[in-house]
Amino acid sequence: MTLAFLQLDETGVYVTGAGYAPALGENMVAAPEGRDPSEFLRHYYLDGFLVPRPQPPLPVRIPGGWQVGGCPLGTGIAVYDVTGGEILDYFTASSGGQDYEFALPDAGTYRLEIDAPDPFTDVKLTIEVP
Incomplete structure (x- = not known):
């Protein structure tokens, strides 16, 4: 058994x-x-x-770009340009509830990785800019 x-x-x-x-x-x-x-x-x-386990905050469209709002302390966010093969930005929340804003000005495929502290899950998602 x-x-x-x-x-x-x-x-x-x-x-x-x-x-x-x-x-x-x-x-x-x-x-x-x-x-x-x-x-x-x-x-x-x-x-x-x-x-x-809760999900961390997810990105939402704002005028001029994107925002991940209310990040828990220690949350790391990486923005990758998949098409260009490079890391565009990396952010670490130095305080609880911090917002992170970013822009994706060029057409292409981007990957966003949100690595939040426990108990949150990690999130990886793709954003297509036409």
């Missing part, structure tokens, strides 16, 4: 893996019964309950 499990990080808070095994090993807990364990890869334990 195999058990559905969730692999936790060293703190026992964040789910870092999921699958099936004949027995639970170190830093493993049983997945909720009757559910596919992979459903919980973006979850963590909060006050003893398994809950989805």
Whole structure:
């Protein structure tokens, strides 16, 4: 018989893996019964309950460009020009709630990577500028 499990990080808070095994090993807990364990890869334990990790703020269009508003302290944001193969900008929030604004003036494909501190998930997205 195999058990559905969730692999936790060293703190026992964040789910870092999921699958099936004949027995639970170190830093493993049983997945909720009757559910596919992979459903919980973006979850963590909060006050003893398994809950989805929040997403960091996402970019929104503003006049003249884009804004990622209300970034948690320590959030890193990288803007890549995929077409040109270069990093255009890197921002690190030095205080909580900080806004980051950027422009993509040329037509092309851009990748935005938002690396927020725990418990937030990381986000990678593509922006096409016609």
